[in-house]
Amino acid sequence: MELSEQQRAAVEHTGSALVVAGAGSGKTRALTAKIAHLIDKGYPPERILAITFTNKAADEMKRRLMALTGLEMARFPWVRTYHSACYQILRRHARLLGFAEPIQIYTVYHQQKLISEILIAFNIDKKYLHAIRAAISNAKNSGSPAAYFDTCKRIGPFRLEDIYDRYESALFEKNAVDFDNILMLTRNLLRDHADIRDKYRSYFSYILVDEYQDSNDLQEELTRLLLGNGNLFCVGDDWQAIYGFRGSNVNHFLNFNDNFENAKIFRMERNFRSADEIVSTANQLIRHNRHRMDKACFSNKTGGGIEIGEFFSDAEEAEWVVDQMIRLNRQGIGFDRMGILYRTKFCSLPFEQALRSAGIPYRMLGDRGFFERKEILDINCYLAAAVFEKDDASFERIINTPKRGIGPKMIENLNRCRIEGGGLQGGVRRAVAEKILKPKIHGALVTLLSLVDDIADMKPDQAIRTIVDRIDYYDHLHAYSKTEGDYTARRENIEQLIFAASKYENLLEYIEDAALIREDKADEASEEAAVGGASLSTIHASKGLEYHVVFVVGCEENLLPHWKSMESEEELQEERRLMYVAMTRAEKFLFLSSAAYRKGQYNPRSRFIEEISAA
DNA sequence: GCTTTCATGCGAACC
DNA sequence: GCATGAAAGC
Numbered sequence: 001m002e003l004s005e006q007q008r009a010a011v012e013h014t015g016s017a018l019v020v021a022g023a024g025s026g027k028t029r030a031l032t033a034k035i036a037h038l039i040d041k042g043y044p045p046e047r048i049l050a051i052t053f054t055n056k057a058a059d060e061m062k063r064r065l066m067a068l069t070g071l072e073m074a075r076f077p078w079v080r081t082y083h084s085a086c087y088q089i090l091r092r093h094a095r096l097l098g099f100a101e102p103i104q105i106y107t108v109y110h111q112q113k114l115i116s117e118i119l120i121a122f123n124i125d126k127k128y129l130h131a132i133r134a135a136i137s138n139a140k141n142s143g144s145p146a147a148y149f150d151t152c153k154r155i156g157p158f159r160l161e162d163i164y165d166r167y168e169s170a171l172f173e174k175n176a177v178d179f180d181n182i183l184m185l186t187r188n189l190l191r192d193h194a195d196i197r198d199k200y201r202s203y204f205s206y207i208l209v210d211e212y213q214d215s216n217d218l219q220e221e222l223t224r225l226l227l228g229n230g231n232l233f234c235v236g237d238d239w240q241a242i243y244g245f246r247g248s249n250v251n252h253f254l255n256f257n258d259n260f261e262n263a264k265i266f267r268m269e270r271n272f273r274s275a276d277e278i279v280s281t282a283n284q285l286i287r288h289n290r291h292r293m294d295k296a297c298f299s300n301k302t303g304g305g306i307e308i309g310e311f312f313s314d315a316e317e318a319e320w321v322v323d324q325m326i327r328l329n330r331q332g333i334g335f336d337r338m339g340i341l342y343r344t345k346f347c348s349l350p351f352e353q354a355l356r357s358a359g360i361p362y363r364m365l366g367d368r369g370f371f372e373r374k375e376i377l378d379i380n381c382y383l384a385a386a387v388f389e390k391d392d393a394s395f396e397r398i399i400n401t402p403k404r405g406i407g408p409k410m411i412e413n414l415n416r417c418r419i420e421g422g423g424l425q426g427g428v429r430r431a432v433a434e435k436i437l438k439p440k441i442h443g444a445l446v447t448l449l450s451l452v453d454d455i456a457d458m459k460p461d462q463a464i465r466t467i468v469d470r471i472d473y474y475d476h477l478h479a480y481s482k483t484e485g486d487y488t489a490r491r492e493n494i495e496q497l498i499f500a501a502s503k504y505e506n507l508l509e510y511i512e513d514a515a516l517i518r519e520d521k522a523d524e525a526s527e528e529a530a531v532g533g534a535s536l537s538t539i540h541a542s543k544g545l546e547y548h549v550v551f552v553v554g555c556e557e558n559l560l561p562h563w564k565s566m567e568s569e570e571e572l573q574e575e576r577r578l579m580y581v582a583m584t585r586a587e588k589f590l591f592l593s594s595a596a597y598r599k600g601q602y603n604p605r606s607r608f609i610e611e612i613s614a615a
Numbered sequence: 616g617c618t619t620t621c622a623t624g625c626g627a628a629c630c
Numbered sequence: 631g632c633a634t635g636a637a638a639g640c
Contacts, residue, residue: 130627242629243629243630245629245630246629344629345627345629346627346628400619403619405619406619407618407619407620408619409619538628538629564629
């Protein structure tokens with residue numbers, strides 16, 4: 001593999017290292033080369049733990065490693081996200097932690113259902129659901145919930161700790177973990193059991209972490225617990241740290257040298273992606289951040305261009321963007337090589353409209369996750385109910401999907417039939433066995449239960465086909481969908497799901513993976529659906545991507561920087577890094593634009609534009 | 616009369 | 631996609 005001098009130095013270094021990898025500097029390439037190099041040196045690939053930020057990145061890395069080393073995919077079992085790796089560890093020690101096997105992973109849907117129930121029990125307004133869910137998540141990711149609740153005691157008039165305790169015990173009772181618990185319980189396991197910790201420490205001969213700037217405190221602790229005295233190789237770019245709002249702590253990156261004494265720091269400063277005009281302008285912006293590592297990013301490519309547009313309204317701004325797109329398209333640049341980036345997703349509307357009326361195809365990234373779509377949730381809840389009898393959230397969803405005449409009141413009645421420690425499904429089974437229900441309801445439930453029982457032993461794809469067939473799901477979808485196109489898309493999603501599921505041997509395996517994959521929002525389904533179009537996305541969702549032409553729109557005060565992130569210098573710096581990420585997505589042409597009037601508000605042009613034009 | 620279903624309006628930050 | 635209230639069904 002061809003490597004630059006800076007890349008090679010990092011790859012061939014023995015011992016712990018931090019690679020400060022500028023935007024477009026070939027970060028993944030270096031990381032992959034490093035692993036290949038280690039294998040070359042005799043490290044068994046099975047014992048290399050390589051942490052990626054998303055599952056997609058893990059797959060990509062494994063693909064590259066296969067090509068590079070000629071080894072099979074299965075030889076890299078520990079190229080994973082933190083969550084996926086920790087779950088592998090956690091499941092092996094389930095009993096020690098008081099869980100039965102298998103543990104169920106609660107995704108957002110299940111989590112929200114559970115918290116909703118608790119809110120009802122505490123008589124708390126539903127409007128707090130999101131804030132409470134976020135607080136619980138942040139508490140866990142801080143590594144120390146108790147300490148977190150000392151600083152953030154309540155949301156509205158409610159004591160967070162009480163809600164948290166109730167939530168945790170409910171999860172445990174259902175033999176389930178949420179996404180954050182996968183990390184926190186693994187941390188507890190490794191922290192509290194020296195024998196297990198030592199086992200993993202001696203097993204992993206090398207630990208590599210990608211996107212290290214976005215690690216949170218809990219992940220950092222996990223890395224240390226697994227590391228022991230072994231070698232650590234971290235890669236990232238503090239200038240692109242944009243997840244502080246959800247607990248990422250860039251200080252682990254900035255203080256790497258203090259934390260790992262004999263570690264060496266490497267810099268990869270050459271940008272292979274963007275033209276130098278763009279790189280140096282982005283540098284100019286990021287210089288306004290005080291809290292950052294020094295790095296001299298440059299590019300040997302020239303001929304790029306930056307243009308700044310200022311408009312009265314977002315509609316005029318959108319019109320200008322579309323004009324530029326058409327102009328560049330006439331020069332032979334495909335629309336699929338153009339991206340429109342904005343701070344918040346509500347900004348997308350005028351651009352969607354302008355693109356549509358100009359007849360330019362487009363796709364929206366970072367849309368709702370595949371696994372959070374109605375039709376996918378419906379099917380997955382059937383599967384989950386077949387495997388996890390205590391999974392009330394799933395059973396409650398499927399009990400009346402499609403409509404069987406079983407509403408909230410009937411569910412309440414059925415809940416009263418529960419047996420101690422059992423779930424709603426158990427209650428239904430009892431009610432059916434004792435024949436205490438009206439014939440119509442009884443019949444509907446018998447049909448449902450026999451379906452659930454029948455699919456339990458099937459292979460996942462066969463199980464899905466059976467569900468779709470026996471509940472006439474496509475009819476249900478057709479009635480539910482607002483347009484014919486909507487119906488087709490949903491139907492295709494199901495077909496996509498069947499295809500994905502066919503790679504698994506049993507239901508449990510499939511369900512576990514589906515739960516862990518949920519984090520990837522830019523999914524294959526939407527990519528396949530509309531290849532060839534321009535991309536619209538939030539800046540967050542654009543991370544790691546690149547476009548020949550980039551439009552960063554909505555460059556206004558209170559939007560970028562966002563009004564919720566302007567109180568502290570820390571937050572403001574993160575907003576600036578966000579702008580930096582947006583700019584460095586561009587290979588050749590970068591357009592920055594603002595509208596004085598947007599969404600009923602007047603705002604001045606973003607300070608970030610002033611910062612780069614003031615030079 | 617109780618329960619479910621249907622129709623309508625409103626609002627959503629970043630993952 | 632959810633909360634709300636009116637209409638339909640058992």
